[in-house]
Amino acid sequence: MPKKRSYNDFPQWKDFQMYYPEEFRIAEGEEPAEEYWEWRDYTVHIDRYVPKENNKRLKVILVHGGGGNGRLLGPMGAYLRAEGYECVAPDMPGFGLTEIRKPNSYSTWVELLNDLINREKEMCGRKVLLCGISLGGMLSYHAACLNDNVVGLMVSSLADTSQKEVQLQLAKNKIIGKLGAKSLSIFKGITDNMKVPIKLTTKMWAMANDPSFVKKLKKDKVGSGSWVYLKFLRTLFEAKAAIEPEDFTKCPLLFFQPKEDYIIPWNISEPFYNRLAFKKEVVFLDNCGHIPMEEPGIFQLKEHALKFIADLGKT
Secondary structure: OOOOOOOOOOHHHHHHHHHOOHHHOOOOOOOOEEEEEEEOOEEEEEEEEOOOOOOOOEEEEEEOOOOOOHHHHHHHHHHHHHOOOOEEEEOOOOOOOOEEOOOOOHHHHHHHHHHHHHHHHHHHOOEEEEEEOOHHHHHHHHHHHHOOOEEEEEEOOOOOOOOHHHHHHHEOOHHHHHHHHHHHHHOHHHHOOOEEEHHHOEOHHHOOOOHHHHHHHHOOOOOOOOEEEHHHHHHHHHOOOOOOHHHOOOOOEEEEEEOOOOOOOHHHHHHHHHHOOOOEEEEEEOOOOOOOOOOOHHHHHHHHHHHHHHHHHHO
């Protein structure tokens, strides 16, 4: 049986640590535990951050977006673990170390996350909070629509990718934005099995506001430097939530908006956010880009996140 891949074999993530304040870094010797989960046609890689005293009433699932992977959310896992919360960070099919044996669709991501929520709840009986960054934000909402075990959403994006204006915003250029979704739908019989570098499809230059960080990000072969099936992009543009936001009442939301996010700015998430009728709060992160790492915004994120999670643990 071949040896399972480890992030020890893909150490690019270590180069990202220096860009975060010290308390958000994964210290040497404190890397998350790595495990694999056989799920349908996929062998899913999972990072697990386990605190020394693992007795909190809920656990957190960290949900990455396109061009990311579970290890990229290490800063969230590191500081939440230090506060006593167990965190689980899967690599969604097509990215990270998850083994993929056929073209995957966006619905695969939703169904995987839904099943992972149930799996984690069954393991220990604790409540589950979804923390989604970038496209992981709307993915978290889509999964929560299907699952009653989610007690809270903490996300940085609610981009409704079925909307033309959102597709135009996410696309690398106007031509891709205007023609991409329609072309992929018309020619899906041909294009679904094709793969392209993720950096050719979106504004990869805006993933973060530090050019040197972005340069390193693009070289990450299991993240932003990887390739994506066009079937995934097509189905992402067609995705609809199982519950309209006006009817969603399952759990509260804490929304983080980096003030200097040039991929998914506030005007892209705001329409969907405003339609949500349940308990919600938006926090604007000063000086932060799409991947929040700058001060003081990253500490604003931490402060509000810990309060939100603590309040959920009381209920």
